[in-house]
Amino acid sequence: MQMEHVKGRRRGEIILYALSTCGWCAKTKNLLGELGVEYSYTYVDRLSPAEMEDAIREVEKYNPSGSFPTLVIDGSRVIVGFREAEIREALK
Protein backbone atom coordinates (compact mmCIF):
# COMPACT_ATOMS: atom_id res chain seq x y z
CA MET A 1 0.00 0.00 0.00
CA GLN A 2 1.20 3.46 -0.85
CA MET A 3 2.60 5.16 2.27
CA GLU A 4 4.26 8.52 2.64
CA HIS A 5 7.20 8.59 5.02
CA VAL A 6 8.00 11.53 7.25
CA LYS A 7 11.44 11.61 8.81
CA GLY A 8 11.99 12.46 12.44
CA ARG A 9 12.74 11.18 15.90
CA ARG A 10 12.28 7.40 16.05
CA ARG A 11 9.57 6.49 18.57
CA GLY A 12 8.69 3.12 17.10
CA GLU A 13 6.72 2.16 14.02
CA ILE A 14 4.03 4.83 13.71
CA ILE A 15 1.35 4.55 11.03
CA LEU A 16 -1.42 7.09 10.50
CA TYR A 17 -4.47 6.09 8.45
CA ALA A 18 -6.11 9.34 7.40
CA LEU A 19 -8.50 10.98 4.95
CA SER A 20 -7.26 13.93 2.92
CA THR A 21 -10.53 15.82 3.52
CA CYS A 22 -10.87 15.30 7.27
CA GLY A 23 -10.19 18.08 9.79
CA TRP A 24 -9.22 15.82 12.69
CA CYS A 25 -6.85 13.86 10.45
CA ALA A 26 -5.13 17.13 9.51
CA LYS A 27 -4.84 18.08 13.18
CA THR A 28 -3.36 14.67 14.01
CA LYS A 29 -0.84 14.98 11.19
CA ASN A 30 0.13 18.48 12.35
CA LEU A 31 0.60 17.19 15.89
CA LEU A 32 2.91 14.41 14.68
CA GLY A 33 4.86 17.08 12.80
CA GLU A 34 5.06 19.24 15.90
CA LEU A 35 6.27 16.27 17.96
CA GLY A 36 8.91 15.64 15.30
CA VAL A 37 8.49 11.88 15.24
CA GLU A 38 9.17 9.58 12.30
CA TYR A 39 5.96 8.17 10.84
CA SER A 40 4.21 6.87 7.76
CA TYR A 41 0.77 7.91 6.61
CA THR A 42 -1.69 7.17 3.89
CA TYR A 43 -4.71 9.08 2.66
CA VAL A 44 -7.08 6.18 2.26
CA ASP A 45 -9.56 8.23 0.19
CA ARG A 46 -6.89 8.75 -2.47
CA LEU A 47 -5.89 5.10 -2.92
CA SER A 48 -6.83 2.96 -5.91
CA PRO A 49 -9.91 0.75 -5.27
CA ALA A 50 -7.85 -2.40 -4.58
CA GLU A 51 -5.43 -0.60 -2.26
CA MET A 52 -8.32 1.14 -0.57
CA GLU A 53 -9.96 -2.17 0.28
CA ASP A 54 -6.67 -3.44 1.79
CA ALA A 55 -6.31 -0.24 3.79
CA ILE A 56 -9.90 -0.41 5.09
CA ARG A 57 -9.34 -3.99 6.24
CA GLU A 58 -6.15 -2.96 8.00
CA VAL A 59 -7.90 -0.09 9.76
CA GLU A 60 -10.80 -2.34 10.77
CA LYS A 61 -8.34 -4.81 12.28
CA TYR A 62 -7.07 -2.11 14.68
CA ASN A 63 -10.29 -0.10 14.96
CA PRO A 64 -13.47 -2.08 14.25
CA SER A 65 -15.52 1.06 13.52
CA GLY A 66 -13.21 1.72 10.55
CA SER A 67 -13.04 5.43 11.33
CA PHE A 68 -10.33 8.04 10.72
CA PRO A 69 -7.85 9.12 11.90
CA THR A 70 -6.54 5.78 13.19
CA LEU A 71 -3.02 5.95 14.60
CA VAL A 72 -1.16 2.68 15.17
CA ILE A 73 2.03 2.55 17.21
CA ASP A 74 4.21 -0.56 16.95
CA GLY A 75 1.26 -2.56 15.66
CA SER A 76 -0.24 -2.70 19.14
CA ARG A 77 -1.22 0.69 20.57
CA VAL A 78 -4.16 2.20 18.68
CA ILE A 79 -5.44 5.76 19.09
CA VAL A 80 -8.70 6.53 17.29
CA GLY A 81 -9.54 10.18 16.62
CA PHE A 82 -7.63 13.32 17.48
CA ARG A 83 -6.97 12.54 21.14
CA GLU A 84 -4.26 15.11 21.63
CA ALA A 85 -3.28 14.36 25.22
CA GLU A 86 -3.16 10.62 24.54
CA ILE A 87 -1.02 11.05 21.42
CA ARG A 88 1.40 13.38 23.22
CA GLU A 89 1.65 10.95 26.12
CA ALA A 90 2.27 7.94 23.84
CA LEU A 91 4.97 9.68 21.80
CA LYS A 92 6.81 11.79 24.32
Added chain:
Amino acid sequence: MTGEGIPDEMVDARVEKIRKDAEDGGYILNPDPAFVRALVAGICINEQRYGYAACPCRLASGNRGEDLDIICPCDYRDSDLNDYGACYCALYVSAGVAAGTIQAPCVPERRPARQERKKMSEGSAHVSRKESMPVWRCRVCGYLCARENPPLVCPICKASQDRFVRFM
Protein backbone atom coordinates in the same frame (compact mmCIF):
# COMPACT_ATOMS: atom_id res chain seq x y z
CA MET B 1 -7.52 26.21 -5.28
CA THR B 2 -7.72 23.12 -3.10
CA GLY B 3 -5.43 20.16 -3.75
CA GLU B 4 -8.09 18.72 -6.05
CA GLY B 5 -8.70 21.74 -8.24
CA ILE B 6 -11.73 23.26 -6.51
CA PRO B 7 -11.54 27.06 -7.01
CA ASP B 8 -11.30 29.16 -3.82
CA GLU B 9 -14.40 31.14 -4.77
CA MET B 10 -16.43 27.94 -4.94
CA VAL B 11 -15.34 26.98 -1.42
CA ASP B 12 -16.05 30.51 -0.14
CA ALA B 13 -19.53 30.47 -1.67
CA ARG B 14 -20.22 27.06 -0.12
CA VAL B 15 -19.04 28.26 3.31
CA GLU B 16 -21.46 31.19 3.05
CA LYS B 17 -24.34 28.95 1.99
CA ILE B 18 -23.68 26.49 4.81
CA ARG B 19 -23.34 29.35 7.29
CA LYS B 20 -26.63 30.91 6.18
CA ASP B 21 -28.50 27.59 6.25
CA ALA B 22 -27.07 26.92 9.71
CA GLU B 23 -28.14 30.30 11.06
CA ASP B 24 -31.59 30.02 9.52
CA GLY B 25 -32.08 26.65 11.21
CA GLY B 26 -30.69 27.64 14.62
CA TYR B 27 -27.35 25.83 14.13
CA ILE B 28 -23.88 27.22 14.85
CA LEU B 29 -20.66 26.60 12.89
CA ASN B 30 -17.28 25.96 14.52
CA PRO B 31 -15.76 29.28 15.67
CA ASP B 32 -12.45 28.53 13.87
CA PRO B 33 -12.89 29.89 10.31
CA ALA B 34 -9.85 28.04 8.90
CA PHE B 35 -11.12 24.73 10.29
CA VAL B 36 -14.59 25.38 8.80
CA ARG B 37 -13.11 26.31 5.43
CA ALA B 38 -10.99 23.15 5.29
CA LEU B 39 -14.01 20.96 6.08
CA VAL B 40 -16.16 22.73 3.50
CA ALA B 41 -13.37 22.31 0.93
CA GLY B 42 -13.55 18.60 1.79
CA ILE B 43 -17.31 18.60 1.21
CA CYS B 44 -16.78 20.28 -2.20
CA ILE B 45 -14.08 17.73 -3.10
CA ASN B 46 -16.36 14.85 -2.13
CA GLU B 47 -19.20 16.28 -4.17
CA GLN B 48 -16.93 16.48 -7.19
CA ARG B 49 -15.47 13.03 -6.58
CA TYR B 50 -18.61 11.06 -5.72
CA GLY B 51 -21.47 13.24 -6.97
CA TYR B 52 -22.82 13.88 -3.47
CA ALA B 53 -21.65 15.96 -0.53
CA ALA B 54 -20.33 13.13 1.64
CA CYS B 55 -19.05 13.90 5.13
CA PRO B 56 -15.41 15.01 4.87
CA CYS B 57 -14.38 12.97 7.94
CA ARG B 58 -15.78 9.66 6.70
CA LEU B 59 -14.78 7.45 3.82
CA ALA B 60 -17.55 7.51 1.21
CA SER B 61 -18.31 4.41 -0.87
CA GLY B 62 -19.12 6.24 -4.09
CA ASN B 63 -22.62 4.72 -3.98
CA ARG B 64 -25.10 7.41 -2.95
CA GLY B 65 -27.69 4.92 -1.75
CA GLU B 66 -25.22 3.38 0.69
CA ASP B 67 -24.13 6.78 1.94
CA LEU B 68 -27.44 8.63 2.33
CA ASP B 69 -26.81 8.76 6.09
CA ILE B 70 -23.51 10.65 5.67
CA ILE B 71 -24.52 13.32 3.17
CA CYS B 72 -23.79 16.57 5.01
CA PRO B 73 -25.58 17.47 7.23
CA CYS B 74 -25.57 13.80 8.19
CA ASP B 75 -28.17 11.74 10.06
CA TYR B 76 -25.93 11.79 13.13
CA ARG B 77 -25.33 15.53 13.45
CA ASP B 78 -28.13 16.38 15.83
CA SER B 79 -27.62 13.39 18.12
CA ASP B 80 -23.92 14.23 18.39
CA LEU B 81 -24.69 17.91 18.99
CA ASN B 82 -27.07 16.83 21.72
CA ASP B 83 -24.70 14.35 23.38
CA TYR B 84 -21.25 15.91 22.74
CA GLY B 85 -21.81 19.52 21.71
CA ALA B 86 -20.37 18.98 18.24
CA CYS B 87 -21.03 16.92 15.12
CA TYR B 88 -18.51 14.20 14.31
CA CYS B 89 -16.42 16.59 12.17
CA ALA B 90 -17.07 19.55 14.52
CA LEU B 91 -18.33 21.63 11.61
CA TYR B 92 -21.47 22.23 13.70
CA VAL B 93 -21.09 22.95 17.41
CA SER B 94 -23.27 23.80 20.40
CA ALA B 95 -23.50 27.35 21.79
CA GLY B 96 -21.16 26.37 24.65
CA VAL B 97 -18.47 25.07 22.30
CA ALA B 98 -18.90 28.08 19.99
CA ALA B 99 -18.42 30.46 22.93
CA GLY B 100 -15.28 28.60 23.97
CA THR B 101 -16.62 27.78 27.43
CA ILE B 102 -16.62 24.07 26.54
CA GLN B 103 -13.81 22.43 24.57
CA ALA B 104 -14.82 20.72 21.33
CA PRO B 105 -14.72 17.03 22.27
CA CYS B 106 -13.45 14.06 20.28
CA VAL B 107 -16.79 12.66 19.12
CA PRO B 108 -16.85 8.86 18.75
CA GLU B 109 -18.13 7.46 15.43
CA ARG B 110 -21.86 6.86 15.74
CA ARG B 111 -22.32 5.50 12.23
CA PRO B 112 -22.49 1.70 12.36
CA ALA B 113 -19.37 -0.05 11.04
CA ARG B 114 -19.29 -1.41 7.48
CA GLN B 115 -20.26 -4.98 8.44
CA GLU B 116 -23.15 -3.81 10.62
CA ARG B 117 -24.43 -1.53 7.86
CA LYS B 118 -24.39 -4.46 5.49
CA LYS B 119 -26.41 -6.56 7.94
CA MET B 120 -28.84 -3.70 8.52
CA SER B 121 -29.47 -3.21 4.81
CA GLU B 122 -30.20 -6.94 4.50
CA GLY B 123 -32.71 -7.04 7.36
CA SER B 124 -35.09 -4.10 6.89
CA ALA B 125 -37.08 -4.98 10.07
CA HIS B 126 -34.19 -3.61 12.09
CA VAL B 127 -34.37 -0.31 10.24
CA SER B 128 -38.10 0.26 10.74
CA ARG B 129 -37.76 -0.33 14.48
CA LYS B 130 -35.11 2.41 14.58
CA GLU B 131 -37.54 4.77 12.91
CA SER B 132 -40.08 4.85 15.72
CA MET B 133 -39.10 8.02 17.56
CA PRO B 134 -40.73 10.20 20.19
CA VAL B 135 -42.46 13.36 18.94
CA TRP B 136 -41.47 16.68 20.52
CA ARG B 137 -43.49 19.89 20.52
CA CYS B 138 -42.06 23.39 20.78
CA ARG B 139 -44.21 25.11 23.39
CA VAL B 140 -43.47 28.50 21.86
CA CYS B 141 -44.47 27.96 18.23
CA GLY B 142 -45.97 24.45 18.13
CA TYR B 143 -43.31 23.01 15.82
CA LEU B 144 -43.41 19.19 15.96
CA CYS B 145 -40.51 16.87 15.25
CA ALA B 146 -39.96 13.11 15.59
CA ARG B 147 -36.41 12.45 16.76
CA GLU B 148 -34.45 11.10 19.72
CA ASN B 149 -34.21 14.49 21.41
CA PRO B 150 -35.61 17.94 20.62
CA PRO B 151 -33.21 20.19 18.65
CA LEU B 152 -30.85 22.41 20.69
CA VAL B 153 -32.66 25.36 19.13
CA CYS B 154 -36.12 25.34 17.53
CA PRO B 155 -35.50 25.76 13.77
CA ILE B 156 -38.72 27.78 13.43
CA CYS B 157 -38.82 30.20 16.38
CA LYS B 158 -35.30 29.68 17.84
CA ALA B 159 -36.60 28.75 21.30
CA SER B 160 -34.08 26.70 23.32
CA GLN B 161 -34.23 22.91 23.72
CA ASP B 162 -35.72 23.11 27.24
CA ARG B 163 -38.85 24.79 25.81
CA PHE B 164 -39.85 21.52 24.10
CA VAL B 165 -42.22 18.97 25.64
CA ARG B 166 -42.81 15.38 24.65
CA PHE B 167 -45.97 15.25 22.54
CA MET B 168 -46.19 11.56 21.63
